[in-house]
Amino acid sequence: MFSTAFLDLPPLAGAAGTVRLPGSKSISNRVLLLAALASGTTTIHDLLDSDDTRVMLGALRALGCGIEPAGSSLRITGLGGQLPPSLGTTLLPLFLGNAGTAMRPLTAALSLLGGEFELSGVPRMHERPIGDLVDALTQLGCRIDYLGNPGYPPLRIHPVSHDELALGAPIRVRGDVSSQFLTALLLALPLAAANDIVIEVVGELISKPYIEITLNLLARFGITVRRDGWERFTIPAGSRYSSPGEIHVEADASSASYFIALGAIATGVSGQDGIRIEGVGAASIQGDIRFIDAAKQMGALVDSGPNWLEIRRGAWPLKAIDLDANHIPDAAMTLAVMALYADGPSLLRNIASWRVKETDRIDAMANELQKLGATVEAGPDFIRIHPLPVADWLPASIRTYDDHRVAMCFSLAAFNPAGVPVRILEPHCVAKTFPDYFETLFSVAEASEVPVICIDGPTASGKGTLAAEVARLLGYHYLDSGSLYRVTGLAARRAGLEANAANEAQIAALAAALPLQFTEGKVLLAGEDVSDDIRTEAAGMDASRVSALPAVREALQDLQHRFRRLPGLVADGRDMGTVIFPDAALKVFLTAGAAQRAERRHKQLISKGISTTLDSLRSDLEARDARDSSRSVAPLKPAQDARHLDNSQLSIEHSIDTVLNWWQQVQPFKSA
Numbered sequence: 001m002f003s004t005a006f007l008d009l010p011p012l013a014g015a016a017g018t019v020r021l022p023g024s025k026s027i028s029n030r031v032l033l034l035a036a037l038a039s040g041t042t043t044i045h046d047l048l049d050s051d052d053t054r055v056m057l058g059a060l061r062a063l064g065c066g067i068e069p070a071g072s073s074l075r076i077t078g079l080g081g082q083l084p085p086s087l088g089t090t091l092l093p094l095f096l097g098n099a100g101t102a103m104r105p106l107t108a109a110l111s112l113l114g115g116e117f118e119l120s121g122v123p124r125m126h127e128r129p130i131g132d133l134v135d136a137l138t139q140l141g142c143r144i145d146y147l148g149n150p151g152y153p154p155l156r157i158h159p160v161s162h163d164e165l166a167l168g169a170p171i172r173v174r175g176d177v178s179s180q181f182l183t184a185l186l187l188a189l190p191l192a193a194a195n196d197i198v199i200e201v202v203g204e205l206i207s208k209p210y211i212e213i214t215l216n217l218l219a220r221f222g223i224t225v226r227r228d229g230w231e232r233f234t235i236p237a238g239s240r241y242s243s244p245g246e247i248h249v250e251a252d253a254s255s256a257s258y259f260i261a262l263g264a265i266a267t268g269v270s271g272q273d274g275i276r277i278e279g280v281g282a283a284s285i286q287g288d289i290r291f292i293d294a295a296k297q298m299g300a301l302v303d304s305g306p307n308w309l310e311i312r313r314g315a316w317p318l319k320a321i322d323l324d325a326n327h328i329p330d331a332a333m334t335l336a337v338m339a340l341y342a343d344g345p346s347l348l349r350n351i352a353s354w355r356v357k358e359t360d361r362i363d364a365m366a367n368e369l370q371k372l373g374a375t376v377e378a379g380p381d382f383i384r385i386h387p388l389p390v391a392d393w394l395p396a397s398i399r400t401y402d403d404h405r406v407a408m409c410f411s412l413a414a415f416n417p418a419g420v421p422v423r424i425l426e427p428h429c430v431a432k433t434f435p436d437y438f439e440t441l442f443s444v445a446e447a448s449e450v451p452v453i454c455i456d457g458p459t460a461s462g463k464g465t466l467a468a469e470v471a472r473l474l475g476y477h478y479l480d481s482g483s484l485y486r487v488t489g490l491a492a493r494r495a496g497l498e499a500n501a502a503n504e505a506q507i508a509a510l511a512a513a514l515p516l517q518f519t520e521g522k523v524l525l526a527g528e529d530v531s532d533d534i535r536t537e538a539a540g541m542d543a544s545r546v547s548a549l550p551a552v553r554e555a556l557q558d559l560q561h562r563f564r565r566l567p568g569l570v571a572d573g574r575d576m577g578t579v580i581f582p583d584a585a586l587k588v589f590l591t592a593g594a595a596q597r598a599e600r601r602h603k604q605l606i607s608k609g610i611s612t613t614l615d616s617l618r619s620d621l622e623a624r625d626a627r628d629s630s631r632s633v634a635p636l637k638p639a640q641d642a643r644h645l646d647n648s649q650l651s652i653e654h655s656i657d658t659v660l661n662w663w664q665q666v667q668p669f670k671s672a
């Protein structure tokens with residue numbers, strides 16, 4: 001996951017390949033609650049691991065459910081419809097973050113389970129309405145107090161006995177604000193189904209496909225709800241949750257929308273065409289799978305099997321769409337970005353529910369689409385987006401409003417024909433449903449040019465420290481090119497090869513086939529951790545010697561180029577800016593006085609427990625500078641277009657700030 005303040009997506013040129021998506025959020029949290037209410041043990045496969053499911057799991061654990069990993073799956077031992085006596089009547093506070101899929105069904109279930117609870121969340125959660133659900137439950141005899149604004153969480157729930165509940169008459173719940181209220185009642189009321197329980201929906205029920213998921217999963221847990229149209233639901237007398245033993249969670253169809261759109265928008269890469277999505281097919285129980293119909297209407301070519309989808313670009317530009325998107329409220333946000341690539345204005349209607357999601361999504365989409373340069377009209381329940389001509393695209397910093405879907409759908413703007421980058425602010429909000437969204441996108445997308453920052457300079461000037469930190473702050477990959485020469489030097493020494501011209505071909509052959517791995521800051525050579533072995537000054541000298549051999553440098557070129565992957569690279573060394581990445585957008589030549597450098601290296605080695613003296617270090621360092629600068633190939637020297645930074649008197653933080661500022665200066669974004 002990217003935990004950076006922002007993530008810059010360079011202009012993307014194409015995409016092709018296969019993605020596996022995380023489990024559906026809606027299915028995951030429903031299955032978790034059902035498994036928790038059921039008696040017996042349920043093994044859940046392919047469960048989504050995200051903020052929302054973690055919130056739900058935390059709550060279930062606090063309620064006394066057994067939760068243990070079973071390989072990559074999870075085993076839940078349910079409560080059998082009753083709270084453990086150990087909970088007694090003490091107040092149990094439950095913090096539910098911004099997870100609507102936990103807040104709503106838990107409110108209903110806890111009101112019927114008995115016990116004292118306090119349910120709260122982040123400030124946004126306290127602005128998301130829950131009054132209609134609370135009204136339905138209080139009408140029934142449940143005791144729930146508002147602790148803040150009436151109609152909104154936080155809530156205090158008091159115990160009631162089932163005998164006191166008015167279950168004889170139909171329970172009326174509004175269905176026109178959020179279908180989650182009805183889902184919450186359907187999931188929870190079997191707890192009290194001594195007799196038939198009837199639920200009547202008031203108003204036109206929205207997001208019906210989510211109710212279908214609820215009914216489908218209830219059936220998997222042994223509860224067959226009778227449905228009359230979409231107005232009346234009956235939970236039969238004697239209903240009891242029974243665990244299906246094992247259950248698989250489908251991949252998330254809403255998450256699939258970004259990759260379906262990707263297939264419709266992107267041209268192929270390296271002879272490959274189309275995007276294959278595994279884990280969900282057209283026969284999915286999730287309502288958002290109907291997104292494929294909308295994508296097809298816009299021109300996508302879609303093939304599907306039992307648990308997979310394949311999407312290719314068909315019509316281009318995409319065809320404008322006029323759609324009642326009430327049945328796919330979440331996935332429809334993706335259509336709003338696809339509309340930028342259409343042949344006319346697109347209209348998404350009947351989407352008032354967008355206004356009460358993680359953020360006011362109609363406003364959010366309108367604001368951010370406008371930042372890209374688009375003309376957008378929005379109303380209480382619609383949004384109309386005009387396509388964006390090539391000349392009008394702007395490099396925008398997209399605000400994401402702590403809304404995962406805003407972040408994910410705007411990544412598709414990086415395919416703009418104008419070749420402008422897109423900055424996604426607070427990209428970690430995708431953790432809500434798809435923590436590795438951007439990594440998954442980068443695994444199939446290709447940029448015409450992946451940005452590179454080069455930091456070259458003499459030994460111990462602080463290149464590694466600076467480069468690694470800049471890479472971390474930008475979410476970029478990091479190449480410590482010196483480590484490749486250091487490992488080559490070590491491999492040559494172990495093979496008994498002196499680093500001289502006579503052994504050049506043999507050492508180059510070693511370098512070309514290094515069984516290297518970089519994991520968690522460690523350097524592994526044929527599986528052996530050599531991180532410390534390559535950091536001694538002697539290893540630095542060996543590296544300097546092998547690095548003067550032209551064939552060795554040649555042999556390591558490809559490996560270095562392979563580090564240039566999305567979303568970007570920071571590379572440090574001697575010839576990053578002059579030879580390896582001559583087209584880099586920013587080149588820094590980092591220096592410091594020899595005395596400061598010797599002192600820094602001295603401290604660094606001592607702190608690693610490697611003993612050395614300042615004098616020997618200084619003379620080694622000067623010898624190395626001389627060799628690195630005077631060799632015939634790729635000598636240490638600033639690139640013509642490098643910016644010079646002498647950090648003799650600068651702190652590490654100051655150097656980092658300077659380079660980040662330079663980087664901002666070469667970006668087209670106005671200040672974020």
Ligand SMILES: Nc1ncnc2c1ncn2[C@@H]1O[C@H](COP(=O)(O)OP(=O)(O)O)[C@@H](O)[C@H]1O
Pocket residue numbers: 458459460461462463464465466600601603604647650651652655
């Ligand atoms: N600007 C700086 N001021 C003081 N010490 C620094 C600075 N930059 C780096 N250092 C320290 O100097 C040592 C050498 O830095 P390193 O990044 O390993 O250099 P290089 O990669 O250029 O050989 C490290 O211990 C680091 O913490």
Ligand SMILES: Nc1ccn([C@H]2C[C@H](O)[C@@H](COP(=O)(O)OP(=O)(O)O)O2)c(=O)n1
Pocket residue numbers: 458459460461464481482483485486540543544547548572573574575576624628
């Ligand atoms: N891009 C590079 C990186 C390193 N080298 C050579 C020259 C250096 O003396 C050695 C070791 O490099 P490294 O960057 O690890 O050395 P320092 O940490 O700066 O002491 O490798 C090179 O020739 N080209």
